[in-house]
Amino acid sequence: MLDDDQKSLFMAWLQEHSSAVMKVARAYTLTSEECQDLAQEILLQAWQSLAKFERKSAPATWFYRVALQTAMNWQRKDKPRRSLQKPLLEVQIISDSNFGIQQVQQQEVVDQLYKAISQLPKGDAALVLLYLDEMSYREMSEVLGISESNVGVKLNRAKKALNDLMKGTNDEH
Known part of the structure; x- marks a missing residue:
């Protein structure tokens, strides 16, 4: 796939599935800052994985799979730090x-x-x-x-x- 094709496909999918990214990010984080960080990580992983998309599943399925795997990996890697840190106050x-x-x-x-x-x-x-x-x-x-x-x-x-x-x-x- 050409870079321009990848970019336009990614932007179209992002528009369609951005709410799914935010739902996943919110469910796996404690604060709004962490949610934004995880959402960015999910989008980065989706962009990097786009070339590997083989069209064997629907784009929504693929996007969710990337989002969930990224969130689970992020949570596992980040757990030691987060276990020591709880939000003082969500305002x-x-x-x-x-x-x-x-x-x-x-x-x-x-x-x-x-x-x-x-x-x-x-x-x-x-x-x-x-x-x-x-x-x-x-x-x-x-x-x-x-x-x-x-x-x-x-x-x-x-x-x-x-x-x-x-x-x-x-x-x-």
């Missing part, structure tokens, strides 16, 4: 004119969900993210390299664990 400035009470509450639920997802084992977190992105079991199996039936079993377990974590999070407030 979000919310303008009353931009957000209503309902929107603030929805954002709190989303934040709780991502916090709970980050507490799941990495494979379960990956499954939940794919599920939230409304991928089929077949697509999930392609991204993760497991059978469709295994996706179903693991996803049910992950949903139960996530539900338990969400209940625990809500009990704290």
Whole structure:
């Protein structure tokens, strides 16, 4: 593939799949700064891996696979440092004119969900993210390299664990 072709393909895919990159990055990080760092790492890995894309799977599947593998590797390599460092305070400035009470509450639920997802084992977190992105079991199996039936079993377990974590999070407030 020529460099111009690669660049235009990458930019098109980035436009289509940037929300998936951010979802994955957010689920595997503690702070917004780490999220941005991981998102950049995912994009770098996707760019470097583009030449190896063999078109055996859908672009969305390939992009998710790169994002999840990068996030899992990043989390593993970065774990020693992160185990010593927890965010002191996540500050979000919310303008009353931009957000209503309902929107603030929805954002709190989303934040709780991502916090709970980050507490799941990495494979379960990956499954939940794919599920939230409304991928089929077949697509999930392609991204993760497991059978469709295994996706179903693991996803049910992950949903139960996530539900338990969400209940625990809500009990704290």
